[in-house]
Amino acid sequence: MERKKELKQYYKEMPIEAGVYQIKNNKNQKVFIGSTRNLKTLNGIRFTLENGGHMNKELQSDWTHYGKEFFTFDILEILKKKDQKYFNEKEELGNLQQKWIERLQPYGERGYN
Numbered sequence: 001m002e003r004k005k006e007l008k009q010y011y012k013e014m015p016i017e018a019g020v021y022q023i024k025n026n027k028n029q030k031v032f033i034g035s036t037r038n039l040k041t042l043n044g045i046r047f048t049l050e051n052g053g054h055m056n057k058e059l060q061s062d063w064t065h066y067g068k069e070f071f072t073f074d075i076l077e078i079l080k081k082k083d084q085k086y087f088n089e090k091e092e093l094g095n096l097q098q099k100w101i102e103r104l105q106p107y108g109e110r111g112y113n
Contacts, residue, residue: 018081020093032112033100049068050063
């Protein structure tokens with residue numbers, strides 16, 4: 001029981017990191033590029049896929065068809081926060097996601113974006 005408390009406390013103390021992630025279909029090599037202001041929420045995205053409610057219908061369809069064992073989640077880059085007075089995390093995260101979309105071109109046969 002004490003170990004469970006320690007793990008909960010550790011989780012709470014972990015810094016919240018924003019970043020860009022990919023969900024890769026290892027069956028057909030398609031990828032979905034997304035971003036989140038809290039990378040801890042990736043489990044929530046997995047939960048959404050497992051329950052058939054992901055916003056990207058093509059990704060959801062392949063998830064349902066192939067099964068979760070054919071998909072991997074990877075963090076592509078963590079947003080480096082700047083100590084500036086007017087740092088706009090949401091905007092910077094959008095720019096970072098766009099950089100990865102341009103790099104990986106996850107369209108058509110290559111992806112779900």
